Amino acid sequence: MTTNEPMGEVINLPVRPDPAPPATAAAGADGGARPPFPPAPATSDPDGADHDAGEVLEGTVLVDQPDTGRPDIRARMLADTGQRRPIIAPWLRDRDEARATARWAVGYAGHVAGYHAARVPLYGLRLALRSPRGLWRVLIGTWRWTCDAEAMPLRMHAADRKDADTYLKLLRERDDRVRWRRIVAGAGLAGTGLAASAVMAADGLTQAGVLAGLVAVLGWIGTPQDKRILDTAVVSTKAPKITSEIVVRALASLGIAEINKAVAATGGKDWFPAPITRDGPGWRVELDLPYGVTANDIMERRAKLASGLRRPLGCVWPEPGEEDEHAGRLVLWVGDRPMSKTKQPAWPLAKVGKADLFQPAPFGTDQRGRFVEVTLMFVSVIIGAIPRMGKTFILRLLLLIAGLDVRAELHVYDLKGTGDLSPLAPVAHAYRAGDEDEDIAYALADLRALRTELRRRTKVIRNLPKDRCPENKVTPELASDKALGLHPIVVGVDECQVWFEHPKHGAEFEEICTDLVKRGPAVGIVLILATQRPDAKSLPKPISANAGMRICLKVMDHDANDMVLGTSAHKTGIKATMFSLSDKGICYLRGEGDHPRIVRSMYIDAPTAETIAHRARAMRKATGYLTGYAAGTDHTPDTGDEATILADILAVTTDTEDKIWSHVLVDRLADLRPAVYGPWADLPPNTSETDAKTAKATALANALKPYGIRTVQVNRTGPNGERENSRGIVREHIAAALDKTQNAGR
Numbered sequence: 001m002t003t004n005e006p007m008g009e010v011i012n013l014p015v016r017p018d019p020a021p022p023a024t025a026a027a028g029a030d031g032g033a034r035p036p037f038p039p040a041p042a043t044s045d046p047d048g049a050d051h052d053a054g055e056v057l058e059g060t061v062l063v064d065q066p067d068t069g070r071p072d073i074r075a076r077m078l079a080d081t082g083q084r085r086p087i088i089a090p091w092l093r094d095r096d097e098a099r100a101t102a103r104w105a106v107g108y109a110g111h112v113a114g115y116h117a118a119r120v121p122l123y124g125l126r127l128a129l130r131s132p133r134g135l136w137r138v139l140i141g142t143w144r145w146t147c148d149a150e151a152m153p154l155r156m157h158a159a160d161r162k163d164a165d166t167y168l169k170l171l172r173e174r175d176d177r178v179r180w181r182r183i184v185a186g187a188g189l190a191g192t193g194l195a196a197s198a199v200m201a202a203d204g205l206t207q208a209g210v211l212a213g214l215v216a217v218l219g220w221i222g223t224p225q226d227k228r229i230l231d232t233a234v235v236s237t238k239a240p241k242i243t244s245e246i247v248v249r250a251l252a253s254l255g256i257a258e259i260n261k262a263v264a265a266t267g268g269k270d271w272f273p274a275p276i277t278r279d280g281p282g283w284r285v286e287l288d289l290p291y292g293v294t295a296n297d298i299m300e301r302r303a304k305l306a307s308g309l310r311r312p313l314g315c316v317w318p319e320p321g322e323e324d325e326h327a328g329r330l331v332l333w334v335g336d337r338p339m340s341k342t343k344q345p346a347w348p349l350a351k352v353g354k355a356d357l358f359q360p361a362p363f364g365t366d367q368r369g370r371f372v373e374v375t376l377m378f379v380s381v382i383i384g385a386i387p388r389m390g391k392t393f394i395l396r397l398l399l400l401i402a403g404l405d406v407r408a409e410l411h412v413y414d415l416k417g418t419g420d421l422s423p424l425a426p427v428a429h430a431y432r433a434g435d436e437d438e439d440i441a442y443a444l445a446d447l448r449a450l451r452t453e454l455r456r457r458t459k460v461i462r463n464l465p466k467d468r469c470p471e472n473k474v475t476p477e478l479a480s481d482k483a484l485g486l487h488p489i490v491v492g493v494d495e496c497q498v499w500f501e502h503p504k505h506g507a508e509f510e511e512i513c514t515d516l517v518k519r520g521p522a523v524g525i526v527l528i529l530a531t532q533r534p535d536a537k538s539l540p541k542p543i544s545a546n547a548g549m550r551i552c553l554k555v556m557d558h559d560a561n562d563m564v565l566g567t568s569a570h571k572t573g574i575k576a577t578m579f580s581l582s583d584k585g586i587c588y589l590r591g592e593g594d595h596p597r598i599v600r601s602m603y604i605d606a607p608t609a610e611t612i613a614h615r616a617r618a619m620r621k622a623t624g625y626l627t628g629y630a631a632g633t634d635h636t637p638d639t640g641d642e643a644t645i646l647a648d649i650l651a652v653t654t655d656t657e658d659k660i661w662s663h664v665l666v667d668r669l670a671d672l673r674p675a676v677y678g679p680w681a682d683l684p685p686n687t688s689e690t691d692a693k694t695a696k697a698t699a700l701a702n703a704l705k706p707y708g709i710r711t712v713q714v715n716r717t718g719p720n721g722e723r724e725n726s727r728g729i730v731r732e733h734i735a736a737a738l739d740k741t742q743n744a745g746r
């Protein structure tokens, strides 16, 4: 029976006396080198007419299917497609890479030319010293050629053997050869003599040129074989090529029994599903590890693997294959230089340009040196790492991106208090460095206002017509419409554990942040939290579980890893534990694109960040987007926990004033807190009284909107005895709203 015979014939066979060996035994018999068993397809015919491979044959399960040997054309075509090499080299398809390559080539050529130009005198001297030896070689060579010296050993050999015939034959041949060679040599000599006399008669420049050329040629001929004329302008530091032997040797040094067994059986030659290829400034190796070995097992031994490959640790990046691959698929990228030492291209937004939070912005580079981008809109971000790995730099970078989108309102909190985020202050709507009581009170008031803002935004979005807001979330158009107040709000917090572990307000911080993480992204509020202690207390579960983007630099254990990168991340091979202490700024980025990626974040130091922030400030000033702290009108009250506009209104009014005109109220508020409310009352000197009253009433009405309070017409007799009908507030509404806010905040 051939393997292609239909199953219908197989079931008519007599029962085998010995049951077929179990599947595991079959696989083990050939050392695990056989392909895995294909899954048994479902039986299509209940009466057994059309039997399949999974069929039970009188107690014996037929493991190998009859059509196993049939070529699966579709699978083969798919496999072939997967192995197709790009028609145009990837570096040529990418404009930045092509530009970088061209820049490198020009720089390289320039360096080599300059290096040798500077050494021309040395090379001249070298050639001059070697030229006598060259002349000697030319003379001897010409003499030996003319006399047919190279055939001399043959003639001697014939004479020694007393082979007269051969000797005479060789002699005759030599005479013939020497005769015409002498003529050629004589002609050459005469030509040289003529040329020499022509040079003697020529001018000094020609003589010098001919002499230099002669010396150069004779010097070149006189150069010993083991010496060079030119020095080496570029010492090659090219890392040795990665070959399958090197990879197998390195894997065999990891002390994994299954690998060693497979190496002994097959030498590891069948582990490579695709050729080892050059991939950017390194090598890409794809591997199907032996049965039972997972990509995780290798990643855990990254340092040993690097030792086995004889490469610095920063060059060796093992990763699991694509998500739909089996667990034994390993993608190993071996760089020529450690990732942290490879020259990074300049950040495209460092000197020019603005960002759009709805669009991807460059954040870092991958192992190949290509830009990796992030889109901040509609995500919450958590950043975790052990201290000194680059967490604050990443937070600052993300906030700079936000700063370069003039619409974005930045709330910046540096709870470490060292001023690392101070470059952002010139563009921040709210900014605080430190964890003193007043800093906490300021942040709490800001967060409470943000939660109120979140609720306002949900209502605004809910009430917008479908054609303006089809997905019930902020769109770029809505964010740019100042009247709606749906601009992006980006809250960046360094060392966020200070908030969540606060003995008095920790729970409230957690509650508000959870709300912002869950509901904020849809309404344009982006919360970015960074912590150096990613545990359940520093990064409460409801927050870590709902973050859309995760950035993890080096962490020490798998709990911290999973806290930042998501549950089971470590188990599935996304391991920030494998980064070394020298991998500063290198992180796993999850949440941008389909797969987590290893990224080296852009290095923007504090002075550069300051320059960028000042550029962003100028852009904001020009477009009227400078607000809050940056504009010197910090809207957030900074005295006392409960201080809000509502509390301030109650403070400047009395119980007897059931209703009060808005313009009167604004003047009183401006007296109470000039820094906060002064701008509402501070109108151009030529403003008419009516316009001033309208402007003040509008400012107050806008400020009360987030609390759901509407102003009303108040028809009263003023202090001058005249009746006036102007916009105003009902004091009771304010008291009720304050009660509600405080209760919600507890």
Ligand SMILES: Nc1ncnc2c1ncn2[C@@H]1O[C@H](COP(=O)(O)OP(=O)(O)OP(=O)(O)O)[C@@H](O)[C@H]1O
Residues within 6 Å of the ligand: 385, 386, 387, 388, 389, 390, 391, 392, 393, 394, 416, 532, 584, 585, 586, 600, 601, 602, 603, 604
């Ligand atoms: N992208 C980067 N490339 C290279 N080096 C970097 C990068 N980012 C940060 N570093 C280096 O890492 C150092 C620590 O960075 P940073 O202050 O951001 O760490 P941190 O994790 O916030 O530390 P801490 O927890 O103590 O605040 C910096 O001084 C900087 O030199």
